[in-house]
Amino acid sequence: MGKVKLRAALSAKLSAATSPVKSRIVALPMKLRATSLVECVVAAVIFLLVFSLSLDTIAGFKAGRREELSLLAAESALQRALRTYGDGTHPEGVHTREFDWGEVEVRITRYGEYNDLQELTLSASVRGDRKTIRQKYIIKTAHDWSVAE
Secondary structure (H helix, E strand, O other): OHHHHHHHHHHHHHHHHHOOOOOOOOOOOOOOOOOOHHHHHHHHHHHHHHHHHHHHHHHHHHHHHHHHHHHHHHHHHHHHHHHHHOOOOOOOEEEEEEOOOEEEEEEEEEOOOOOOEEEEEEEEEEOOOOOEEEEEEEEEOOOOOOOOO
16 A cells, blocks of 8 residues: 555656646556456457448438439430420330440320320330339320321
């Protein structure tokens, strides 16, 4: 106990000389027990489990982001197809275009019994996903396709 009192007195003198706030060193009443190897292994396993779960969650966020980008690309391709085929100058038929994210199908048919109207169906299918975006439009033809030219 004599060493603890001497150490505390020296520490008090040094801290009083170096700082205006006095500090006291408190001796611990009991000794700290060292952790065992089993406790360290259990802690490491828990840490690795939490780390692997967090990585899985982060990977899920990235996969969701990739899916969103594919859907945005499909929407953009449908808008381009509408600008291209929506002018009424194309004959009836099916036109398909492949992209790295999937495909766009443009189907042009006559609308009912009206020779001057066409039904334009745009479909975008994302590859690797079950999502399909389908849009339908009725457009006025530029000329009457039923009359032979």
